[in-house]
Amino acid sequence: MTEYYLGFSAVLFALGTLGVIVRRNTLIVLMCIELMLNAVNISLVALAREFQQVDGHIYVFFVMTVAAAEAAVGLGIVIGVFRNFVSTEKESIASLHG
Amino acid sequence: MELAIYLFSALTLLSALGVVFSAKPLTSALYLVLTLFLVAVHFALLDAGFLAVTQVLVYAGAIMVLVVFVIMLLGVDEVNEGRRNIPQFVVALAAVSVFVAIFAGLSYSAPLELKNVALPAGFGGIEAIGAKLFREYVLAFELASVLLLAAIVAAVTLTIEPKRALPEGRGLKAMHKTKNQGVIS
Numbered sequence: 001m002t003e004y005y006l007g008f009s010a011v012l013f014a015l016g017t018l019g020v021i022v023r024r025n026t027l028i029v030l031m032c033i034e035l036m037l038n039a040v041n042i043s044l045v046a047l048a049r050e051f052q053q054v055d056g057h058i059y060v061f062f063v064m065t066v067a068a069a070e071a072a073v074g075l076g077i078v079i080g081v082f083r084n085f086v087s088t089e090k091e092s093i094a095s096l097h098g
Numbered sequence: 099m100e101l102a103i104y105l106f107s108a109l110t111l112l113s114a115l116g117v118v119f120s121a122k123p124l125t126s127a128l129y130l131v132l133t134l135f136l137v138a139v140h141f142a143l144l145d146a147g148f149l150a151v152t153q154v155l156v157y158a159g160a161i162m163v164l165v166v167f168v169i170m171l172l173g174v175d176e177v178n179e180g181r182r183n184i185p186q187f188v189v190a191l192a193a194v195s196v197f198v199a200i201f202a203g204l205s206y207s208a209p210l211e212l213k214n215v216a217l218p219a220g221f222g223g224i225e226a227i228g229a230k231l232f233r234e235y236v237l238a239f240e241l242a243s244v245l246l247l248a249a250i251v252a253a254v255t256l257t258i259e260p261k262r263a264l265p266e267g268r269g270l271k272a273m274h275k276t277k278n279q280g281v282i283s
Contacts, residue, residue: 002205004103005144007202007205013197014194014195015115015117015194016114017194017197018190022186022187027126027174031130031165032117034161041137041149045144048222052217054221054227055234066242068249071165076253077256
């Protein structure tokens with residue numbers, strides 16, 4: 001059953017990565033990053049149950065904390081970019097483009 | 099029990115597909131809330147009771163509320179995808195499929211067997227987590243609070259605006275004068 005959960009977590013992570021690469025809207029990219037973090041959380045909890053140590057749960061606790069901090073700062077950046085470019089497409093932020 | 103695991107896994111995958119492929123950001127956010135609830139169900143099925151509750155409170159209850167606030171305040175809930183880049187999608191799909199194949203292959207060939215020993219009483223409960231968190235991981239706990247302070251300072255610094263002079267008048271007159279200035283100037 002742990003193998004099943006690790007495979008399931010890999011599929012969720014892959015879906016999140018696909019979303020980060022393909023989607024152009026910055027907000028959807030942020031949400032796909034959250035999906036990737038949740039996939040890793042599932043993997044950590046499954047392995048914690050396998051080895052019967054709550055250390056895995058503590059790692060998940062800290063991953064959630066970091067995800068919350070990163071979501072707040074990321075959304076601040078999105079608001080800042082929106083103010084200056086009036087767009088949330090990641091391809092319109094091309095001032096440094098060659 | 100297994101049936102519950104497979105059923106909720108299927109639902110989680112469907113709602114993850116909804117997150118990734120939705121046209122509008124708000125639809126994606128709502129699918130993500132559903133995904134987070136289903137992940138909390140998976141935590142509960144894996145004997146992680148405290149984490150299931152924390153997931154609902156922190157992720158679905160705070161982070162997603164923040165995301166939905168930003169989407170609605172910026173007013174960007176619209177479809178603007180335009181031309182599709184099919185080759186990029188195919189290459190990305192191939193790359194992540196290779197990743198899943200490698201990872202799933204490794205995990206199914208590893209000698210992991212769920213031991214038949216019963217889990218310790220209170221596994222994943224708040225006392226077990228607290229005992230570890232405040233003894234072995236207390237430094238990480240304190241550093242996490244510093245990290246959160248840094249995130250708060252950063253979020254305010256990134257979004258703060260200089261104070262605008264308030265118009266004359268009180269009540270409805272002042273409100274009508276500021277009506278078109280909006281939240282984002």
